[in-house]
Amino acid sequence: AAAAVCHATARIGDAEDMRVRGRISIVNDGAKRLGLALGMAVEEALARLADAPAPTGTLPAMEETRRVLPPSAAAPGGPEIVLVDSASLVSPEDTGRIVVTGSHGGLVGGDPARALKAEAALAVFNDAGIGADEAGVTRLPALDARGIPAVAVAHVSARIGDAASAWERGVLSRANSRASALGAETGMPLSAWIRGAFQAN
Structure with missing residues (x-):
């Protein structure tokens, strides 16, 4: 039951x-x-889910992916681009890279220190519908404070949890001030903006 x-x-x-x-x-x-129904309070739903029978099947294995795009995908002379389906796959080696994630742009546990695990040239997230208290994009101002440009793509433009989808189809919905200074605006295709904004001078 879920x-x-x-x-x-x-x-x-x-x-x-x-x-x-x-x-x-x-x-x-x-x-x-x-007895769960649309609109039900989570507290009530939890009480009902406590009576769920133990599952008998198994889910198929699904691997989150991480890959660096070939130089031809990036802006001429610009930073490398790495696609990670989950922000948990970001590592210190991504410092200076453009990091496109499939993750939502909300701070996990509200902790600014967990916004991104590398000092990237740019961080990209899914806005996850933005939602209550605009929680779906709270990583963006946290990264602004660290000097990292960050944007979110609209949840209706790219699949959450799928960095390739964000790169190929994502449309900007939010940008922090560092990204805005690079020309990021709502409605721009992500990949086209990146190629234009990160060309070597």
Whole structure:
């Protein structure tokens, strides 16, 4: 049994806020059999999910990917571009690179120190619908304070958790002040903006 919480009712990346304010937006068949319904408070849903039977099947293995794009994909003379499906795959070796993630742009646990694990030339996230308290893009100002340009792509333009989708189809929805100074504006295709903004002088 499984259910999801509406992004407009609770902050993404904040489990306690989900518990207190969250409302259910989608349920699977197992959750329906337990009486979960759209609009239900998470507190009530949790009580019902406690009666769910133990799962009997297994999920297929899914690997999150990480790859550096060939130089032809980047702006002439510009930084390398690395695609990571999860921001957890970012490493110190990505310092100076353009890091395109499939992750949401919300601070995990609200901790600015966890915004990004490298001093990147640019960080890209999915806005995850932006949602309650604009939590889906809270990494952007945190990275501004570290001097790192950061943008989010609209959740309707690219699949969350899929960095290749963000690179190939993402459309900018938000930018921090460092990225705005590089010409980032809402509605721009991500890849086209990057190629224009990061050309070597």
